[in-house]
Amino acid sequence: MSILEVQNVNKSFGGLKALHNVNLSVEEGTIHAIIGPNGAGKSTLLNCFIGKLIPDTGTVTFGGKSLLGMKPHEINQTGVSRVFQTPEIFADLTVYENVLIPCFAKRDGSFCLNPLKFVKREADIHDKAQHMLEDVNMADKRHMTASSLSRGDKRRLEMAMCLAQDPKLLLLDEPTAGMARADTNNTIELLREIQGKRHITMAVIEHDMHVVFSLAEKISVLAQGTVIVEDLPENIKGHPKVQEAYLGGAH
Ligand SMILES: Nc1ncnc2c1ncn2[C@@H]1O[C@H](COP(=O)(O)OP(=O)(O)O)[C@@H](O)[C@H]1O
Ligand SMILES: [Mg+2]
Incomplete structure (x- = not known):
């Protein structure tokens, strides 16, 4: 189809x-x-x-x-998500912090700012970030700074961020x-x-x-x-x- x-x-x-x-x-x-x-x-x-x-x-x-x-x-x-020619990552954040960003963001680009909702969802968000990193085989690099990754690993991180948008x-x-x-x-x-x-x-x-x-x-x-x-x-x-x-x- x-x-x-x-x-x-x-x-x-x-x-x-x-x-x-x-x-x-x-x-x-x-x-x-x-x-x-x-x-x-x-x-x-x-x-x-x-x-x-x-x-x-x-x-x-x-x-x-x-x-x-x-x-x-x-x-x-x-x-529909797009991956750019150069990975769109936050160079000075860790791998895990990078992948948390799209996990917190809602589909319309806004963030979950209601503290009550946030508390309920926080564990889910961390679970999701962890799963995304596992899916691209980057879980062992979660504490590394994004700028120190190889080009291929930067692409992996970007893909994890992209996958977080489902x-x-x-x-x-x-x-x-x-x-x-x-x-x-x-x-x-x-x-x-x-x-x-x-x-x-x-x-x-x-x-x-x-x-x-x-x-x-x-x-x-x-x-x-x-x-x-x-x-x-x-x-x-x-x-x-x-x-x-x-x-x-x-x-
Ligand atoms: N914004 C634009 N204004 C004028 N011409 C453009 C613009 N974008 C692309 N073109 C022209 O359209 C044609 C196709 O370009 P493009 O889609 O970038 O090709 P490709 O990605 O296959 O290299 C080219 O001749 C390019 O110069
Ligand atoms: Mg082109």
Whole structure:
């Protein structure tokens, strides 16, 4: 069953057509990669999923509900979370303090300030933070300062913070960009573990083909603002249209 459905999406910036009749369908519980040369329209498309950009025409639905017209925080409340290229963590706090923050926050971004409610919920919140760290294998690093972590562990911490929001769909924009091979492999392993444990649907924008072919169950290839192929990884490798797009692109 498809959870994220993009139909005939068009987006122009002035005279430049960044997205042209884009169609894409992400199946629930799968990892779907969106690849393509620089300037293909990947970030523009992702921004249309999170309310940062509004398509000129076309539809984007999540779980059957249109995301168009929703504000970014409303989209987040429906269960869509985004992981940025650089982990969004609080460098001077400990690992545990970092993960406590989203556990305290409610879905609308506000915090639980009612002291009576807070007392009742405090134990639950600490339980949740502990579980999130266990889920990403970081429980033994809970007292470390976030800035002292390796790039791969920073990504693990960020994922724990993201999981605390109980997302149904994770959007990942080049989650391994700038990482050394060991950290990249650590991140691949992490995403596989999370998907295995929680069956969260993931849409991953990625340049690194090692990551794409290690993770993706389905791949959409964007070129010049349009999806030229959507297929299984084994059919993408060596596909003439894909090779042509990459050779013709800036990548
Ligand atoms: N805010 C913007 N204003 C004008 N042009 C933009 C803007 N954002 C992206 N573009 C252009 O749209 C095209 C697609 O960009 P982008 O979605 O960033 O590609 P990708 O993420 O695949 O590298 C590019 O030609 C880019 O220069
Ligand atoms: Mg981009």
